[in-house]
Amino acid sequence: MANAALIAYSVASFICGLFVLEFGADKFIDHTAIVAERTGIPESVVGLLTAGAEWEELAVVVVCILRNRTSLAVGNIIGSAISNILGAFSLGLVFRRDEEIMVFDASARAYTLAMLLVTGLVVALQAFNPSRLSTVFGGILIAIFVLYVGSVAYLIFKGHLTAPESVSDSDSDSESDEESIHENFESSQVNSTTPLLATDGALPASRHKHSIPYHVAILLLGFLAILLSSFVLSNASSYIAEESGISEVLFGVVFLSIATTLPEKFIAVMSGSRNRTGILVANTVGSNIFLLTLCLGILWVSTAGDYNGDTVNVVEVGVLLGSSLFMTLVVWFGARFSRLAGVVMLAGYVAFLVLEFTTIGHS
Numbered sequence: 001m002a003n004a005a006l007i008a009y010s011v012a013s014f015i016c017g018l019f020v021l022e023f024g025a026d027k028f029i030d031h032t033a034i035v036a037e038r039t040g041i042p043e044s045v046v047g048l049l050t051a052g053a054e055w056e057e058l059a060v061v062v063v064c065i066l067r068n069r070t071s072l073a074v075g076n077i078i079g080s081a082i083s084n085i086l087g088a089f090s091l092g093l094v095f096r097r098d099e100e101i102m103v104f105d106a107s108a109r110a111y112t113l114a115m116l117l118v119t120g121l122v123v124a125l126q127a128f129n130p131s132r133l134s135t136v137f138g139g140i141l142i143a144i145f146v147l148y149v150g151s152v153a154y155l156i157f158k159g160h161l162t163a164p165e166s167v168s169d170s171d172s173d174s175e176s177d178e179e180s181i182h183e184n185f186e187s188s189q190v191n192s193t194t195p196l197l198a199t200d201g202a203l204p205a206s207r208h209k210h211s212i213p214y215h216v217a218i219l220l221l222g223f224l225a226i227l228l229s230s231f232v233l234s235n236a237s238s239y240i241a242e243e244s245g246i247s248e249v250l251f252g253v254v255f256l257s258i259a260t261t262l263p264e265k266f267i268a269v270m271s272g273s274r275n276r277t278g279i280l281v282a283n284t285v286g287s288n289i290f291l292l293t294l295c296l297g298i299l300w301v302s303t304a305g306d307y308n309g310d311t312v313n314v315v316e317v318g319v320l321l322g323s324s325l326f327m328t329l330v331v332w333f334g335a336r337f338s339r340l341a342g343v344v345m346l347a348g349y350v351a352f353l354v355l356e357f358t359t360i361g362h363s
Contacts, residue, residue, distance in 0.1 A: 006243060013233075013235070014232070014236040016232065017229040021233070024222045027218055027222030028222035031222065034215045057077070058298070060234050065299065071248040072248040072252045072256065074307060075249035075251065076256045077296050078252075079258075081291050088264040088283065089327055089345070090345035094346060096339060103335055108278065112328045113332075115327075134300040135300065137300055138297040138299070138302075141294070145294040230263055233260065249310045254356050254357075288324070323345070
């Protein structure tokens with residue numbers, strides 16, 4: 001019999017977590033743009049190493065492993081990767097500014113292509129039956145994650161990445177950091193040729209009152225708020241699922257993945273509405289690479305492919321690969337039709353969720 005008090009407490013925790021999440025996402029977006037402007041580092045790279053790092057998802061996976069709920073973990077990983085594309089990236093496209101056309105620079109295209117290749121590799125390994133060689137396959141995925149982080153750090157150090165956007169100075173002094181960054185959003189210009197580090201060592205003039213360490217500290221505060229809210233949301237959802245008796249894989253693919261990717265959805269809506277395509281792409285690409293390499297790699301190594309119950313099926317894996325391919329095509333060729341593409345992706349996600357309950361199903 002369901003524990004009504006526990007369900008009520010979990011629902012209340014879920015609602016409180018949403019307020020903390022909104023605060024964290026807002027601070028993260030604003031101060032990421034400021035740090036990117038002040039340092040010359042592309043905001044897409046800052047996003048890859050912060051919002052694109054799914055630490056809350058890793059925490060959920062570790063907890064699931066310790067509690068011997070590995071079917072829930074694999075469902076959450078695959079479901080979250082699908083939700084990041086069809087449920088989060090799509091929202092960023094839908095909520096973009098009407099008067100501006102989204103432009104994805106070379107860095108964004110390279111990141112999405114890398115995500116597609118990683119997704120294809122995971123699908124191939126899954127089809128090859130990871131239960132026999134899951135420890136080896138998991139080690140390969142973890143090694144890819146280390147290589148990915150190292151390559152991003154190397155490109156930052158060498159200055160080979162180009163900034164997806166250059167935020168120009170506002171015409172007048174702002175009264176606060178938030179007002180200043182919003183003015184900069186209004187006057188931002190797309191510039192795909194601006195180098196990561198100026199060759200003469202000079203950085204753009206800034207009108208912000210506070211120093212870079214201050215903005216980095218607020219950025220990290222927002223990021224920590226996102227992590228905290230994600231932990232609360234995932235745990236509250238988990239308790240609700242336990243009391244309702246839903247299949248672990250189904251719950252992981254649908255409910256838990258939606259809860260743990262709420263930060264990505266908030267960030268996608270905010271970055272899309274402010275035309276911050278660098279953060280929008282990095283938010284999705286970085287999250288999925290993190291999920292499909294480090295999180296899935298740790299799960300495969302620790303379980304040796306022996307889940308406590310069911311696992312994801314060919315339809316769910318196919319949706320993951322198809323959505324990754326569609327996102328890559330949008331970033332490479334479909335920026336002009338980005339809002340229409342977002343609507344199509346969002347409708348596809350709703351259809352997928354309906355099919356999970358009516359056709360795909362899990363015992």
